[in-house]
Amino acid sequence: MKRFIDTIKNIFSIEELRTRILNTLLFITVFRLGSFVVLPGVEPDLMAVSTGGLLGLLDTFLGGAFSKASIFALGIMPYISASIAIQLLTMAMPYFQKMQKEGESGRKKLNQITRVLTIVVTFAQGLTYLTTTVPDEALLVPRSIFTVSSIFILISGTMFCMWLGERITDKGVGNGISMLIMIGIVSRFPGSIYQEFASRGSGGILIFVLELVALYFVIMAAVMLTQAVRRVPIQYAKQVVGNRAVGLGQRQYLPLKVNAAGVMPIIFAQALMFLPTAVFGAFAEDSDFAANAATVFADFTSWQYSLLYALLIIVFTFFYTAISVNPQQIADDMKRGGGFVPGVKPGQQTSDYISTILDRITFPGSIMLAVVAILPAFAAILGMTTSFAQFFGGTSLLIMVGVVLDTLQQVESYLLMRRYEGLMKSGRIKGRAESLAV
Structure with a gap:
């Protein structure tokens, strides 16, 4: 036990490491608070999202934000889907293979393509989420107004989660995207x-x-x-x-x-x-x-x-x-x-x-x-x-x-x-x- 306490003291005695740990905790706190903010026009108590299958898996990754109709209801899952798609294209198409071999400039181009694809995937997944998992009885506003406004909010939420993940990677400890997924799982x-x-x-x-x-x-x-x-x-x-x-x-x-x-x-x-x-x-x-x-x-x-x-x-x-x-x-x-x-x-x-x-x-x-x-x-x-x-x-x-x-x-x-x-x-x-x- 004494060795463990000494290790903790050594960790916080390093200024850079201490700052990175505090930054990570701050970004994680913002992410968890956002998962409790409900989309405008929804009564979360009337949501009826399945707890099994693929929907249950997504809800586990997102720490319950999926079933609560949160502004982070899709979290970083669209970004992960886009990253997997780009990774497969990099292995299958010569154009992306060449871009990957261009070094730092090629990496920046792939990241930009991934971000654009993330917006497209978020739009598709968000539209499906709003029309299939949010029942009419849970809406406090007309369906058309709710769908249009919520699509923009879900896209903004996903991009903000992606930004948080990148900030954790740059200013915190560990891989930010993976950290956000783990926090969603551990929260339950x-x-x-x-x-x-x-x-x-x-x-x-x-x-x-x-x-x-x-x-x-x-x-x-x-x-x-x-x-x-x-x-x-x-x-x-x-x-x-x-x-x-x-x-x-x-x-x-x-x-x-x-x-x-x-x-x-x-x-x-x-x-x-x-x-x-x-x-x-x-x-x-x-x-x-x-x-x-x-x-x-x-x-x-x-x-x-x-x-x-x-x-x-x-x-x-x-x-x-x-x-x-x-x-x-x-x-x-x-x-x-x-x-x-x-x-x-x-x-x-x-x-x-x-x-x-x-x-x-x-x-x-x-x-x-x-x-x-x-x-x-x-x-x-x-x-x-x-x-x-x-x-x-x-x-x-x-x-x-x-x-x-x-x-x-x-x-x-x-x-x-x-x-x-x-x-x-x-x-x-x-x-x-x-x-x-x-």
Whole structure:
């Protein structure tokens, strides 16, 4: 405990780090206050937003702002959608690939395109949100006036959230966009714990304690999945510059993450899980089988739902790893830098070697990711409340773990620069932002 207190003192003794932490807290406070400001012309108590499926996932990310018809009802989700679209275009279209290779000027152009696309996505999502999730009985003004005014407010709210995220990244600690998502998720955690404790009653205190212990081990498993890497040794040959030999044949490592796709496979799979219910629901009146199937896939605790969900996550894990990690580019960069994998010929053989390793570690990684994703279903089956069960896995848990690790890594770097001991006695935290050895 004394070591922990000393570390906190060291953190606040660094003026720059102290200022960044206070700035982060200020921006987060503004974000949370904005999530309680309701759109003009809406009675929030009459809102009836689904707590399951994709809408429930969005409401979890936004800390309840979605169900409250807040000015931040869409939050930064349109920006994330636009960023994913630009990322996919960068990998698929030569025009965007060229722009990405232009350095700082290309990055600024991509950011500008992302912002413009964010406005377009916000308009589309906002119009859908206002027409499908805000019922007429919750409106205090005519629908047409409400829709027009709220569209501009939602776009302004999303752009303001994006600005807050950028300010946290520049003036605060951690990645701002990820931080805002995590804060939205964490904001529901105390209420979920209270609901779970209240549901157990005075005679279920032991069960509640066991649930907290189980949650602790699940979080540790998520940390292991996030941090796990396969280190590929890389040898750099000696180079002669003038009359001097540089690069004394040192050996480094290329860290290939077991879960290189992060939470994206879960997000993609979650977005598609409403399709079976919608398809079977369209034929429910004409077929008993379709009606039963629609009911089954609407229940996230059913084994059919969990099986399909897990299979989609495994498929998307391979897909997203394939488009986010390019073995050929890694091999080419190693070759240009004078590096090689011991026992493997530089060039195409190195690319094939890295691809083989990726396939071998991605498969168990995808299975572990699928298990983490369906853990909330098992928690709900065991009798936990739905809100508390969501923290036993899935997107919420992985986002929280990833953001906390990234933030701790940044704080750790400030402490090490001032020659203070870090947050962990065993040494430096290896966060998700660990760069490649090449």
